[in-house]
Amino acid sequence: MATINRVLIQADDCKGCGFCVEACPVNVLDFADNLNVMGYRPAHYKGEGCTGCGTCFYTCPETSAITVIRNVDGLETGHCSHCNKTVKQIPDYRDSDKKICIECLNPC
Amino acid sequence: MKTTILQKPASFYDEFVLKGGSQLKSTHYCPGCGHGILHKLIAEAISDFNIQDRTVLISPVGCSVFAYYYFDVGNIQAAHGRAPAVATGYKRANPDSIMISYQGDGDLAAIGTNEILHAANRGEQMTVFFVNNAIYGMTGGQMAPTTLIGQKSTTTPRGRTLQNEGYPMKMAEIIAILEAPVYVERVMLTDAKNIARTRKAVRKALKIQIDKKGFSFVEVLSACPTGWKMTPVNSKKWMTDVLSKHFELGVKKDISEDREPVIVMHPEPHFKEYHELLDIKSLADKITDVKLPALKPILDEVKIAGFGGQGVLSMGYALANIAMGHNYQVSWLPSYGPEMRGGTANCSVKVSDQRIGSPIIDNPTVLVAMNKPSLIRFEEDVQPGGIILYDSGLIDTPPTRKDVTVIGIQATEEADKLGSRKIANMIMLGAYAKSSGYLLENYILQALPLIIKNKAFHEMNDKAFKLGMRLAK
Numbered sequence: 001m002a003t004i005n006r007v008l009i010q011a012d013d014c015k016g017c018g019f020c021v022e023a024c025p026v027n028v029l030d031f032a033d034n035l036n037v038m039g040y041r042p043a044h045y046k047g048e049g050c051t052g053c054g055t056c057f058y059t060c061p062e063t064s065a066i067t068v069i070r071n072v073d074g075l076e077t078g079h080c081s082h083c084n085k086t087v088k089q090i091p092d093y094r095d096s097d098k099k100i101c102i103e104c105l106n107p108c
Numbered sequence: 109m110k111t112t113i114l115q116k117p118a119s120f121y122d123e124f125v126l127k128g129g130s131q132l133k134s135t136h137y138c139p140g141c142g143h144g145i146l147h148k149l150i151a152e153a154i155s156d157f158n159i160q161d162r163t164v165l166i167s168p169v170g171c172s173v174f175a176y177y178y179f180d181v182g183n184i185q186a187a188h189g190r191a192p193a194v195a196t197g198y199k200r201a202n203p204d205s206i207m208i209s210y211q212g213d214g215d216l217a218a219i220g221t222n223e224i225l226h227a228a229n230r231g232e233q234m235t236v237f238f239v240n241n242a243i244y245g246m247t248g249g250q251m252a253p254t255t256l257i258g259q260k261s262t263t264t265p266r267g268r269t270l271q272n273e274g275y276p277m278k279m280a281e282i283i284a285i286l287e288a289p290v291y292v293e294r295v296m297l298t299d300a301k302n303i304a305r306t307r308k309a310v311r312k313a314l315k316i317q318i319d320k321k322g323f324s325f326v327e328v329l330s331a332c333p334t335g336w337k338m339t340p341v342n343s344k345k346w347m348t349d350v351l352s353k354h355f356e357l358g359v360k361k362d363i364s365e366d367r368e369p370v371i372v373m374h375p376e377p378h379f380k381e382y383h384e385l386l387d388i389k390s391l392a393d394k395i396t397d398v399k400l401p402a403l404k405p406i407l408d409e410v411k412i413a414g415f416g417g418q419g420v421l422s423m424g425y426a427l428a429n430i431a432m433g434h435n436y437q438v439s440w441l442p443s444y445g446p447e448m449r450g451g452t453a454n455c456s457v458k459v460s461d462q463r464i465g466s467p468i469i470d471n472p473t474v475l476v477a478m479n480k481p482s483l484i485r486f487e488e489d490v491q492p493g494g495i496i497l498y499d500s501g502l503i504d505t506p507p508t509r510k511d512v513t514v515i516g517i518q519a520t521e522e523a524d525k526l527g528s529r530k531i532a533n534m535i536m537l538g539a540y541a542k543s544s545g546y547l548l549e550n551y552i553l554q555a556l557p558l559i560i561k562n563k564a565f566h567e568m569n570d571k572a573f574k575l576g577m578r579l580a581k
Binding site for chain 1: 112115117134137139149
């Protein structure tokens with residue numbers, strides 16, 4: 001069964017401090033193989049096992065690097081112009097009329 | 109199962125345009141800095157309590173000086189340590205605002221100790237987040253008041269010692285022993301449990317202010333991996349193992365249950381009351397038989413200068429009172445200082461038919477110079493087309509300005525002949541009244557005894573004023 005919770009990491013906003021990797025109670029976070037645009041090695045979601053506890057979100061010192069979704073299945077789907085496919089979307093936190101793609105984290 | 113999303117709170121700007129650069133979504137803080145975590149907790153609380161449109165966050169001096177890059181609320185950046193003073197003023201002028209004073213340890217516990225203690229002692233309605241990282245982070249890791257004994261910094265390279273630097277300041281405990289603060293807690297930004305406690309404390313402190321219960325203070329132990337020269341993960345370990353052993357966590361004071369909401373009253377100023385308090389209602393009440401002329405559109409800026417004892421300040425005081433009796437707006441700003449003890453003295457009087465914004469005068473329209481140093485000091489400042497009244501008996505070098513009206517009066521000598529050198533100022537007042545032309549002579553003659561109350565001078569003042577009027581012709 002696919003995991004219903006997800007952690008989204010904006011790799012280019014991450015400074016690689018490692019707080020989330022250390023804090024994750026189920027060890028589903030590690031560091032990416034590549035460096036991001038700032039030259040840090042960003043945190044990376046292993047792909048499954050997230051429980052949606054939010055620990056990584058609250059330990060992260062950056063404002064927008066981590067987003068946590070509990071129950072992805074409840075999200076609406078729509079077309080993302082960046083990924084060019086049908087994806088799950090979350091509401092844009094500042095403008096409820098707009099949607100953000102949970103795959104690429106860009107506004108659709 | 110309900111879908112929940114934990115994401116960037118809406119109280120942050122979407123893009124940090126003020127920060128500039130190419131990375132408009134990331135903060136300027138170092139990796140692992142505690143500021144970002146606390147920012148997020150505060151922003152989340154602001155959004156959840158729906159107070160974004162009335163919150164004012166005061167940034168300190170320190171790395172978080174740029175907190176206004178991130179928070180989409182009202183922002184003020186205060187001088188080092190002065191955030192509680194600024195918050196006090198803002199809150200009193202706008203009682204419905206939510207004031208957040210965000211301060212570091214160098215800011216709050218060193219240069220701003222005075223401000224925070226008195227704001228706390230007054231029980232100002234504000235929330236203070238005190239970020240304690242035991243070091244001066246922004247300036248490069250110098251010793252702070254909260255640096256631990258033995259902790260190395262750039263200014264204590266062998267470690268802080270008791271003999272030289274004393275004990276680290278425990279601000280939460282110091283604030284907690286005051287009577288006014290409602291809620292004081294120390295928390296720490298390390299693991300999930302402690303961050304959850306911090307989140308709770310942040311929300312409680314803000315709720316206390318929203319409920320108008322008074323002053324709340326949250327000390328947040330926060331990592332500075334750069335200043336401590338540790339990795340972010342090791343810095344958290346050090347906080348758990350060392351820092352929190354000295355700065356004990358927990359609630360230091362909480363009387364929020366017992367405290368009733370404090371509604372601060374801000375009565376509208378009533379001019380009559382002020383007039384009574386300052387004893388300046390007498391002119392308007394006592395002189396009723398003189399028909400006052402209509403107000404002229406003027407802004408007279410009078411600088412009166414001389415040496416102590418020449419009656420410089422009392423001349424300005426009399427002039428301001430008389431002009432106020434004529435229904436003009438006035439200000440009188442004496443220069444108090446060592447000159448009160450016999451050196452040079454001066455005062456500034458503004459008279460206008462409009463409300464006066466500032467009592468300070470840079471370029472007077474009228475200069476009354478009673479001695480030579482005063483003339484030298486202020487002559488160049490007089491506005492073109494203005495008037496210089498000077499004591500030509502005492503000043504042997506007349507003003508050289510050609511673009512002003514210069515009137516020389518031997519005020520001190522004439523005053524001597526009338527019986528006292530002390531009334532030279534009244535001669536000058538007469539000369540001013542004559543040359544400016546908007547004050548009524550018979551009104552002033554009635555007013556002078558009411559202003560200068562010493563009876564021995566009443567008759568002399570009368571003569572001196574009339575003489576001044578004549579001499580200014």
